Amino acid sequence: MRVFIAGMDGYLGWSLALYMTQRGHEVGGTDSYFRRNWVAEMGSQSATPICRMTERLQAFRENFGANLKYVRGDMTDYNFVLNFFRSFQPDAVIHLAEMPSAPYSMVDVHHANFTHTNNLLGTLNILHAMRDACPEAHLVKLGTMGEYGTPQIDIPEGFFEIEYRGRKDRLPFPRQAGSWYHQTKVHDSNNIMMACRIWGLRSTDIMQGVVFGTRIREMGEDERLLSRFDFDQCFGTAINRYCAQAAVGMPLTPYGKGNQLRGFLPLRDSMQCLGLITENPPPLGEYRVVNQFEEVYNLTELAFKVQRVGARLGLNVVVRHVENPRFEMEEHYYNPEHQILLDLGYEPTHDIEAEIEIALRDLLRYRSRVEARAHALTPDIRWDGTRREVNYLDEVSWMVPLAVGAGR
Numbered sequence: 001m002r003v004f005i006a007g008m009d010g011y012l013g014w015s016l017a018l019y020m021t022q023r024g025h026e027v028g029g030t031d032s033y034f035r036r037n038w039v040a041e042m043g044s045q046s047a048t049p050i051c052r053m054t055e056r057l058q059a060f061r062e063n064f065g066a067n068l069k070y071v072r073g074d075m076t077d078y079n080f081v082l083n084f085f086r087s088f089q090p091d092a093v094i095h096l097a098e099m100p101s102a103p104y105s106m107v108d109v110h111h112a113n114f115t116h117t118n119n120l121l122g123t124l125n126i127l128h129a130m131r132d133a134c135p136e137a138h139l140v141k142l143g144t145m146g147e148y149g150t151p152q153i154d155i156p157e158g159f160f161e162i163e164y165r166g167r168k169d170r171l172p173f174p175r176q177a178g179s180w181y182h183q184t185k186v187h188d189s190n191n192i193m194m195a196c197r198i199w200g201l202r203s204t205d206i207m208q209g210v211v212f213g214t215r216i217r218e219m220g221e222d223e224r225l226l227s228r229f230d231f232d233q234c235f236g237t238a239i240n241r242y243c244a245q246a247a248v249g250m251p252l253t254p255y256g257k258g259n260q261l262r263g264f265l266p267l268r269d270s271m272q273c274l275g276l277i278t279e280n281p282p283p284l285g286e287y288r289v290v291n292q293f294e295e296v297y298n299l300t301e302l303a304f305k306v307q308r309v310g311a312r313l314g315l316n317v318v319v320r321h322v323e324n325p326r327f328e329m330e331e332h333y334y335n336p337e338h339q340i341l342l343d344l345g346y347e348p349t350h351d352i353e354a355e356i357e358i359a360l361r362d363l364l365r366y367r368s369r370v371e372a373r374a375h376a377l378t379p380d381i382r383w384d385g386t387r388r389e390v391n392y393l394d395e396v397s398w399m400v401p402l403a404v405g406a407g408r
Contacts, residue, residue: 007096028069149176158289209263209293256324258300263293
């Protein structure tokens with residue numbers, strides 16, 4: 001299978017390129033290196049050292065004896081996208097080339113506008129280029145569980161049955177975005193669904209939970225094959241941020257009460273899921289939605305898990321809640337389905353603390369890189385449009401009983 005990866009230089013993109021080639025697929029991809037620039041703008045850097053793409057490709061050839069087809073480009077440039085598709089003729093298009101940060105999109109009007117322009121134009125270009133160059137290809141689009149928000153009912157996989165005034169229908173489940181970034185994902189979902197309906201394209205829209213971890217098996221011991229690991233307030237996801245804080249002796253900082261519930265999965269599980277989805281496409285004309293996560297966790301519970309693992313490694317880790325910079329419910333019902341992936345053969349890791357230990361050991365090795373940018377861990381971007389110093393609320397011990405929210 002010929003697999004095109006948009007966003008191949010990123011956290012998921014580089015890992016997926018390694019993973020899919022080792023499953024026997026021919027992989028080509030592109031990137032504009034925006035992620036490197038966005039993280040630098042936040043005053044941060046990847047905790048793991050990231051080589052230039054030329055060095056990454058050389059390391060790939062040395063380790064695997066094959067080539068990755070790579071061309072630098074911007075998915076908002078339609079002619080570039082169309083020409084790449086015509087040349088490569090992909091069987092699957094995996095779209096990871098979007099600005100993926102809620103806080104970044106909330107900085108100001110300019111960041112909100114860029115997020116919409118970059119994300120929506122890139123997706124629309126892919127849809128039109130697929131229609132004209134490879135209409136039978138499978139679009140694997142990375143969405144987010146954040147599209148759903150936190151409704152007071154169970155969350156299905158994209159669609160649900162509804163009865164209204166005596167009539168029944170199967171309709172898309174309502175989306176309730178909580179940031180300008182999440183709103184672009186909602187717009188993407190609507191645009192992809194329409195393209196499948198009117199042009200007969202096929203797509204899987206992945207509502208992915210929060211991914212964490214530093215490595216997958218295919219990276220081996222060659223440092224040049226590592227993917228990036230961000231820890232700053234914009235691009236560092238919860239567990240990754242906690243692990244970075246633990247590695248440099250900073251308090252772990254759940255936001256607000258810390259009872260928010262979210263779906264999480266290790267990086268290696270994300271690769272397994274993306275591989276299964278790509279290799280099992282829906283029929284032409286179908287818009288399929290898949291919820292992708294390993295388990296639902298409470299954010300304070302996760303901090304305690306990092307604390308426990310840190311203690312086993314000799315780290316003195318403290319958990320301190322901070323004022324929540326986001327506009328979100330901190331105690332809520334949350335019960336999403338994720339049956340489709342299990343039916344496809346997904347085997348969840350289930351040992352989250354083992355994954356955390358691997359990440360912590362890696363981060364201790366690169367501790368100086370985190371220490372050099374530790375200020376980037378402070379969450380001063382707020383949903384009300386202001387930026388101000390963080391307010392620490394309280395310190396808690398891992399021995400305190402967990403206050404896990406409803407919906408578990």
